Amino acid sequence: MPQSPASPSLKTLAAALGVSVATVSRVLSGQAERYRISVATRNRVLEAASASGIVVDQLARSLRLRRTLSIGLVIPDISNPFFAQLARQIERHARRHGYSVLIADSEEDAEVEAQAIRLMLSRRVDGLILAPVGTPATSAPLRSLGARPCVLVDRLLDDPPLPAVTSDHRRGAEIATLHLIERGHRRIACVQGSPGTFANDERIAGWRTAMAASGLPCGPERVAGTGYSIDAALAAAHALLMRGERPTGILALGNVLALGVLQAARDARISIPDDLSLVAFDDQLWAAVTSPPLTIIEQPIEALGREVLELLLARIASPTGGPPTRNILPVRLIERGSVRDLRPKIPALVPISHRAADPSDNATRRVAAP
Amino acid sequence: MPQSPASPSLKTLAAALGVSVATVSRVLSGQAERYRISVATRNRVLEAASASGIVVDQLARSLRLRRTLSIGLVIPDISNPFFAQLARQIERHARRHGYSVLIADSEEDAEVEAQAIRLMLSRRVDGLILAPVGTPATSAPLRSLGARPCVLVDRLLDDPPLPAVTSDHRRGAEIATLHLIERGHRRIACVQGSPGTFANDERIAGWRTAMAASGLPCGPERVAGTGYSIDAALAAAHALLMRGERPTGILALGNVLALGVLQAARDARISIPDDLSLVAFDDQLWAAVTSPPLTIIEQPIEALGREVLELLLARIASPTGGPPTRNILPVRLIERGSVRDLRPKIPALVPISHRAADPSDNATRRVAAP
């Protein structure tokens, strides 16, 4: 490794000081006392190191220590706002724990993801955080992880059983659906992203649970969408709005999908929320500023990032043979202006109440492994 | 480094095959022919390697080769849509060139940035891509780079003179301002982010150039804003709209700032574009879907990412002593619905023309170092 003039090695520093490389190493790694280096020598080394601006070669350290103090982060799309924010939280928390983050974008492709995982292994990351692509299942490349710690985010897998942290997507959709139902909506449809992906399917299931519990129709004709893009959502919303019974409310199961719904509504000269109510998933800055500002289900991204990292660090520090931990974090509804109250106005009889998600319904759920 | 059961070392493979570690290394690194390994031995090694799923230790390789095949990427905020998209482009292109990306978030803080740079150096990245924080200047920690290749993105620095790739922010603001002027606007103001940051100052300068060239007022009372957030932009827009002569058009010098302007307009019951025209900088999916869809100045993020990476790879492959390359990439205006035409309607006399940025005005500018 070519050393720049500004960064000598321990060897050059030792030669300049007339001590051994071992002594320099012990001082710089904070182990002078343990190895009985004298205070005088220690100070000489520290002064020389400070003056030279030495940067210890982490490669050599890692090889000797068999530990890199780095983690791998493999996510489907770095520019997706959810993953971008998640990456930020993970990177910041990792750095505070002395870890570096090696990032890879799996491009929503299982083959790219498999390659990214192998690459992380070759770089001997101490652990891996993986947000798996939706389909197909990614268990095969995960087997090559062996005993190397890995934590999933935004996904649960049964085989191999890995620890995971996700948001309670199902509950989020239930809350959103009940929010509409409580405001008089009976025809509630879903604009979904990619069927088969964890978050998507959980949200569909939550919508179904709430609809069924209220005796409302929740058949497949009320779900539209084939992919996670504005265009796909536009077509899906168009189909829902133009064919069959028009819904009074729509759940857009992602913020990009909400944009498609907004576009479709505008194209069809349908006013939100007057003619159609909308609840979107995952908050973005713009969602609070649109006209109208959107009622959304918000994920706790900061907590997600923090918990997934801490779960991984715990695994790195102390591998455990027990069942994998799975944290399902609560989501919450943020009410803004995109849902119309369809209930008849009864003056001064029933107070209009604003109900957010009840905290007792949303405690972190720890799920036992199957 | 603990080897998982699924990943033996070259040593274990060599022992199992009855050959030396050197032979296994030569075969797996694709150098069997160069080192005259027989076809029979080569095939034996390849089969055993495939069967065992061996993952070569990149750490050891890097130490021996003095090359990590990794690059460092230090950006001010991973979750900022611009940087998230830039990171995605860089990561994808890097991967295709066989490089991994080590990412760090400088949290818009010069001290964090300095630490991130040192961390990258300790990990012996082959090169560094740096999007410097705005203020203060970051030249001090850059000196510790020595001869290690570094390319700036979204910033130019004179000392040390480093190669850089940026968008033509100045020209972008000129185009936006002229766009408004050509549509009859005479009172054009700016909502800025953090003064002193490169993009911000370039955009202000471009606005001034266009305003001065048209003999229009461009004093400091027409510029408001102290930071890059919705709240700061909201306050700035409020000041511009409520005090003094109300502008007919506003440049929001970033998409987050545009959200603040939209909010301020709604609060003041000012309709866009009827009462106030708006041009925003940096496209986002939502900007095309808002009501009205926003006219924006778009940066070529894909090209930025690609060019900065290729410039860095060229520097890694062949350090050059000449003046640093600086690529200023053209931006373009995308006209949507947030700009009102204030010109008097003269029926059938003057064809209403839609003018995008003229390509000849926007060829990549290569700027000589000062």
Add this chain to the structure above:
DNA sequence: TTGAATTGCGCAAACGATTGTGCAACGCTC
């Protein structure tokens, strides 16, 4: 058959930092 050329490896040193152990020097006690 002999000598030269070719083939196909293995050995050992390198990369830079870490760490167990041994040893020289010194100080203290009897």
Add this chain to the structure above:
DNA sequence: GAGCGTTGCACAATCGTTTGCGCAATTCAA
């Protein structure tokens, strides 16, 4: 002065892969 204990290092091996060079075995040509 001799013996013991303490201090403060340096030496050498380790980590896993790469690569220059030497050498044994084989082949070819005279």
